[in-house]
Amino acid sequence: MKRSRRKDLKQELNLTNMIDIVFAILIVFILCAPLMSQGVKVNLPQVKAPTMEQQKLLKVSITKNLEIFIADMQVDMESFESIFKSLWNGEMAVVINSDEAVSYGFVMKVVTQVQKLGVTKLGFLTMTPKDELVNGKK
Template identity: 30%
Template sequence: MYGPFSRRGKRKLSSEINVVPFIDVMLVLLVIFMITAPMMNQGVEVELPQASAEPIDSDTPPLIVSVDSNGEYYMSRDGDNTPVSLESLGAQVQSVLAEQPQTPVMVRGDRNVSYGQVITLMATLQSAGVPNVGLVSEPGSGN
């Protein structure tokens, strides 16, 4: 008997969510981001703002490695500036870190020194085994 209330020809409703369209959209977005991500960080000109930061609280005095405007390197601990060559700097930093491994290492570069010399200094510190290098700056006029 086929009446208006017969269930023979009707399909049962499904209470599951079809996630296939969501997966398709996610894959398309993933491909788009994979293509555009390398383009985002090439050749971008930035003007860094001046900002004030909180001083670092540490129990041990920091080891400060400085580069002056003439490109000469100095190592300072407890206030005494000792001139040092770039070649011997790594060994001296390693000896300080061997005595006190938790010593923070800071780089203090003159405003007029070239960017390449600061990067060379930081690479030397990294090869000497310094895990983190902090940069020392003067408080800025901005926020």
């Protein structure tokens, strides 16, 4: 009887192709990362955003004359903390409603004050863009 001799197969893992793919993906991320951090001009007050439950939120409003209202009660920055503590129950979401003409710096002062008091659920009220209201895409 003849016995056939098989050649032993060498089973090696070829990593060359996988390394090429990893380097290609790395190059894509290196090229795209600076593009993602560039500033984009946006109009913040006009965005489409999900709504929040109305009964479980405290509204802080800022008018274009820099008047601050907490739940429709006018306050100044000195009495903001005490009045806010008396109206906020510790669990409610807080929504900032600011006029478009108010500077970003002033809004951030109010946001910082709210966050210092322990608010973790914070949102901003916005309007639906005018072109979506006209076209009926609400």
